[in-house]
Amino acid sequence: xxxxxxxxxxxxxxxxxxxxxxxxxxxxxxxxxxxxxxxxxxxxxxxxxxxxxxxxxxxxxxxxxxxxxxxxxxxxxxxxxxxxxxxxxxxxxxxxxxxxxxxxxxxxxxxxxxxxxxxxxxxxxxxxxxxxxxxxxxxxxxxxxxxxxxxxxxxxxxxxxxxxxxxxxxxxxxxxxxxxxxxxxxxxxxxxxxxxxxxxxxxxxxxxxxxxxxxxxxxxxxxxxxxxxxxxxxxxxxxxxxxxxxxxxxxxxxxxxxxxxxxxxxxxxxxxx
Numbered sequence: 547x548x549x550x551x552x553x554x555x556x557x558x559x560x561x562x563x564x565x566x567x568x569x570x571x572x573x574x575x576x577x578x579x580x581x582x583x584x585x586x587x588x589x590x591x592x593x594x595x596x597x598x599x600x601x602x603x604x605x606x607x608x609x610x611x612x613x614x615x616x617x618x619x620x621x622x623x624x625x626x627x628x629x630x631x632x633x634x635x636x637x638x639x640x641x642x643x644x645x646x647x648x649x650x651x652x653x654x655x656x657x658x659x660x661x662x663x664x665x666x667x668x669x670x671x672x673x674x675x676x677x678x679x680x681x682x683x684x685x686x687x688x689x690x691x692x693x694x695x696x697x698x699x700x701x702x703x704x705x706x707x708x709x710x711x712x713x714x715x716x717x718x719x720x721x722x723x724x725x726x727x728x729x730x731x732x733x734x735x736x737x738x739x740x741x742x743x744x745x746x747x748x749x750x751x752x753x754x755x756x757x758x759x760x761x762x763x764x765x766x767x768x769x770x771x772x773x774x775x776x777x778x779x780x781x782x783x784x785x786x787x788x789x790x791x792x793x794x795x796x797x798x799x800x801x802x803x804x805x806x807x808x809x810x811x812x813x814x815x816x817x818x819x
Contacts, residue, residue, distance in 0.1 A: 610736035613667060620641040647671070669698075
């Protein structure tokens, strides 16, 4: 609670003290992904959650897919290596070398993930990723169920643009797309993986696609081998709690029971396989 006191006049110091006492920072603001909650939003949300809740099926694996661009930044001046009592030093000036695109795959029920790096981010690149998924990564699966977002390139037609019709049809017969709601990327488990990738492997300047940092590469490989996300953490209760936060009027006015909208469970945790 904010404690109210009377003042004949307010000085800057008074304002500063009152804000500090109550930990108020009215000048701060966040850019946020604010969804438009409607029936389609809820239907897609529950479709994805039901998919996560199913028992693992090797013949019908569930794979989360997304893409993320990253800048390629080179050094203008050679950095000074670290020495005893001195951190590594690099110049504030840098060189822009364009961008690269990361296509990231994550198996929901297994500690497996894969990253494909390309220069562009086109529908044809997406189609090639889907072909790799069924032919290289899951050649024995009857059908691969893919959770993905609503980018215009993430479409069935992309495969017919990239391949002859018989080949596109062959690939699509082994794929089943499940789209997250618009402005609901938090439902796609691979978003967490991309966040870990950026903080552990891409947290330095990378000049080109062929540059690799051995220590960061080994750290990422070890992290991938030791843990995977728990699909059971993505359940209706925390999802509906987030849904209630965004649109209480929709949740309580259109048939979703209030009992489903109270939860303090986190959306995702890590577990050992």
